[in-house]
Amino acid sequence: MITQTALLSLLEQTLQPSKIKDYCPNGIQVEGTMQIKKIVTGVTASQAMIDAAIAADADAILVHHGYFWKGENQTITSLKKKRIKSILMADINLIAYHLPLDIHPTLGNNAQLAKRFNIINVEGLEIGNPVSVAVKGELEQMQTLEQLTKTITDSLGRIPLVEGEASKEIRTVAWCSGGGQSFIEMAGEQGIDAFISGEVSEQTIHLAREYDIAFIAAGHHATERYGVKALGEFVAQELDVEVQFIDIDNPA
Ligand SMILES: [Zn+2]
Incomplete structure (x- = not known):
C-alpha cells in the first residue's frame, strides 16, 4: 500500500510534465482515495477501462489518454458524466500523462x-527542439520495407497500412506514435527512408509518394500501448504497489 502523494511524486519526477506544452492536464485528473493498493494501466480512460478497473478493485487508473482536452465541451454531461460518476463513486484516482509519456x-x-523495432541512435526529429515529439534513428541492419513491415506486424500483432x-x-x-502522421513532412524534408505513425490521413499518402518516403500506419492504439505499460512496470518496481496492465483492444 502506498499513498496517492507518493505515487504522484514519483510520476512527476519521472515524466516532468512541466517541460512540455500539452493539450490536456497531465497528472491527477479526478481525485480518489489517498491510499493506493492497486493501480491499473491502459491506453485510454474509456468506460470499458473504468469498468475493468472497478472489477479489478483498483484504487488508481493510469492512462495515456485521459480527459479535459483543449477545445472539448467543458460540461460534464452524457458519456462524460457516466464515466466521471463511475470513477467518483468507486473512489478511484484517474491519472493521465499524454505528451510527457510519448x-x-x-x-x-x-x-x-x-x-520493439530494433532502431538505434534515436534523436529528436524536430531539429533544435529538446522535447521533440517525433523522433528518428537507424535500423540496426538495412531492411527492405517488406522486412520492416513484418517486424512491425509481428511486434504489434496487427497488420499495418x-x-x-x-x-x-x-x-x-x-516515427511518432498515435496521431503523429503530419510529422511525415519533416521526415521527408530530412530525406529519411521510412516514416511510421499510428494513424493515417488522406494527405499522408500523397506526401509519402511525393517525398518518396515509405510510410507505415501501425495503429494509434497499437503504437501507444507500450509506454503506459512500461511506466506501470516501473512504478511497481519503485513502489510497494500492485500494477496490472489492461488492454482494451481498439482497431484504430
Ligand atoms: Zn494518442
Whole structure:
C-alpha cells in the first residue's frame, strides 16, 4: 500500500510534465482515495477501462489518454458524466500523462517502439527542439520495407497500412506514435527512408509518394500501448504497489 502523494511524486519526477506544452492536464485528473493498493494501466480512460478497473478493485487508473482536452465541451454531461460518476463513486484516482509519456527517453511510447523495432541512435526529429515529439534513428541492419513491415506486424500483432515499394531499402526511420502522421513532412524534408505513425490521413499518402518516403500506419492504439505499460512496470518496481496492465483492444 502506498499513498496517492507518493505515487504522484514519483510520476512527476519521472515524466516532468512541466517541460512540455500539452493539450490536456497531465497528472491527477479526478481525485480518489489517498491510499493506493492497486493501480491499473491502459491506453485510454474509456468506460470499458473504468469498468475493468472497478472489477479489478483498483484504487488508481493510469492512462495515456485521459480527459479535459483543449477545445472539448467543458460540461460534464452524457458519456462524460457516466464515466466521471463511475470513477467518483468507486473512489478511484484517474491519472493521465499524454505528451510527457510519448517523449520519455526510456519509458515513452516512442522509445518503446524503438526497442520493439530494433532502431538505434534515436534523436529528436524536430531539429533544435529538446522535447521533440517525433523522433528518428537507424535500423540496426538495412531492411527492405517488406522486412520492416513484418517486424512491425509481428511486434504489434496487427497488420499495418503500408505505402511504398516492398523492395525499398530502409536504413533511416522517423516515427511518432498515435496521431503523429503530419510529422511525415519533416521526415521527408530530412530525406529519411521510412516514416511510421499510428494513424493515417488522406494527405499522408500523397506526401509519402511525393517525398518518396515509405510510410507505415501501425495503429494509434497499437503504437501507444507500450509506454503506459512500461511506466506501470516501473512504478511497481519503485513502489510497494500492485500494477496490472489492461488492454482494451481498439482497431484504430
Ligand atoms: Zn494518442
